Amino acid sequence: MRKRIFALMAFVSLSLAYVGCKSDADDGVGEKPRPSTEDSFYFRNGAKHTIHIEEGTTRSVTIDGATNNFNFESPSTALTVTKNTDPQPHLVIHAYDNENGSHDIRITDTDPATNAAKTATLTVVIVERDRGWRGNTLTIENIDGDLTEANSKDEVEVEAPVGYEYQASSKAPAAVFDSRVTITGSGNKVKVKASNHYDESTPLTFKFTKAGEEDKIVVIKKVTKFWYMSGTYVMGLSDATYVTKRSFDILTVPPKVPYKATTIYEGAFNENISSVQNDSKLYGNAKITKIDLNNVTEVRPKAFYGSQNLETVIANKVKKIGSSAFRATKVSKFNFPELEELAYDSSDGTHTSGASATIKSIMYGQVFPSTTTHIIIGSKLTKIGAWAFVGTENTLRELRIGVTTPSQLTVLSGYLKYGWYYGYSGNTAYHYHASPITTNNATLYVPTAAVGDWKIRQTWIATSFGDRIRGY
Incomplete structure (x- = not known):
């Protein structure tokens, strides 16, 4: 019997609670109240709500439940308040600086169903802006x-x-x-x-x-402030006096070049690299140890040539790289996911260095330093210039090219002649030849499904890599 009494009492209690919640959730006209937030005020007669605005900022606050004919009164100081009805009734509230505290906005309207007046208060608390x-x-x-x-x-x-x-x-x-x-x-x-x-x-x-x-x-x-810009070109260091090798060494991540930079340009090139190593040039610079090329799409010929302490290059958006761009640096690993043209300025045929010039002055091909161990190139590559990989024969361990359609790739080759007064009687002429790469101890990785097509359409890889051609 006692169990039945307790069960009945529990049922009555739950029923009353349910009825009470239903009653509280009804505003008297069959409409369930909607919550007020920092951006919305549910407007009912006698309602009050508080929002918070940081000084010096602007907030749009929806007046939920008001008609387009609503009005408001606001303080003459501290706030600027304007009324809008598109797309729905709302107030645009701007808080002035140095006016911390509470400020009331009185909102009035007429109920369209009963023609009864409604008044509510929106309190704006201006909070101090964090100035640091x-x-x-x-x-x-x-x-x-x-x-x-x-x-x-x-x-x-x-x-x-x-x-x-x-x-x-x-x-x-x-x-x-x-x-x-x-x-x-x-x-x-x-x-x-x-x-x-x-x-x-x-x-x-x-x-x-x-x-x-x-x-x-x-x-x-x-x-x-590491870099000097001219238009969208990065030309060198911002100032050789203020940017030191320590400036680079103390960084845990490479410094980015400016966001708007699209091209790395060596400027007026001087073959005497030692004469510029303490200047503000990019090439031959002994200070630069690391760099993030940010949005750069082209690294022009000789851009970092002879910058002997450069070890890290981030080049996530680079599409074109010119001859000798990284020659004589210390970079070991390169990753070019967006690269389209490598040694784009190097061409087919026979080239000579000209009178009284040595191989040091030849800028055809040879993009990479002799410290290179890994090169990763994405699927967009369309051109490899002659001699592009020359100089990596003894160090390169892995060349990875993500091209799935090897027929899209044009590979140039040629003879490079150099010496003193080449062609003159009594002087020795030297010949340097490469496809884009001479016999190399590295392994070439290409997409697994395209290995066969690579061997058919890019015959130079057999000469350069022998049986070290793998899929990935």
Whole structure:
């Protein structure tokens, strides 16, 4: 009997709870209330809702349940509020700077069914924008002077609290400050713009001051500005004085060239590589150890020729590479997923170096250094110039080409003649020949399904690789 009583009480309790929830969920006209959020206010007579807006920002807030005829009253300070009805009733609210606190917007409307007036309150709490200050210090980790991303800026805006004043005399170390960054503006707002590379252990600092208050100190740890640009061409280092080998060595990832750069260009080439190794050139540069080519699609001939400490190159979007582009560097592994033309400037036939020139001046072919062990090329390759792989005979272990239709690939060959005054009586002439590659100890990997077609259509691979042709 007691079990039945308890069961009945439980049933009644559950039934009442169910009825209560149903009643609470009905606004009296058969419509279930909708939740209010930071972007939406469910408008009912007597309703109140609070949203939060960061100072200096704008928010669109839907007035859910209002008609197009709704009106509002807002404070004359702190907020700018405008009404819109397309595509539905909403308010566009802009919060001013330095107006932290709560501000009420009174919204009125008429119920179209009963013609009764409805009034509700939307409270806007303006919260302080994070300006980067941590206590009395604002730290700028890096200013991207190279503009390496699509949305990069080479300047940082610094804003101190109202009443503080920027002190130009506080810049330290004073001897190097203005050569690395420039500051524009006054009062409590300034902009710090990159001028030259800075990665020294002592940060750059400057102050904002206010009478009776502790100083606000800005700390600039680094300014990244490695590269000199001309249009969309990367021509060299931004400044040979400020960019050092240490600048490259201390990085865990290679520095990117600017986002808008499409071409690496050696500029005015000097065959005397040793004379330019401490200059701002890209070729023959002893400082460059690593580089990310970012969006570059073409590496022109001799681009990094003789940059003897270059060990890492990221070239994910490169489509064209010219002769001697990486010759005499220290790179061991190359990956070119988008490459279409290799040694594009090297052509069929016989070539001579000309009068009083040696093989050092010949820039046909020979893209890679003698340190190369692995080369990976994607499926888009259409041309390999003559002598493209010359110089890798003793070190290359793996050449991987992802072309599935070898008939798309044009491979050039020829004779290269060089010596002193070639063709003149009494002087020795030298001949250098290669398909794109002479006999090599490497293994060639091509797509497994295309191995047979490769052997038929690209006969040079048998001479160069013998039986070391594999599928992958």
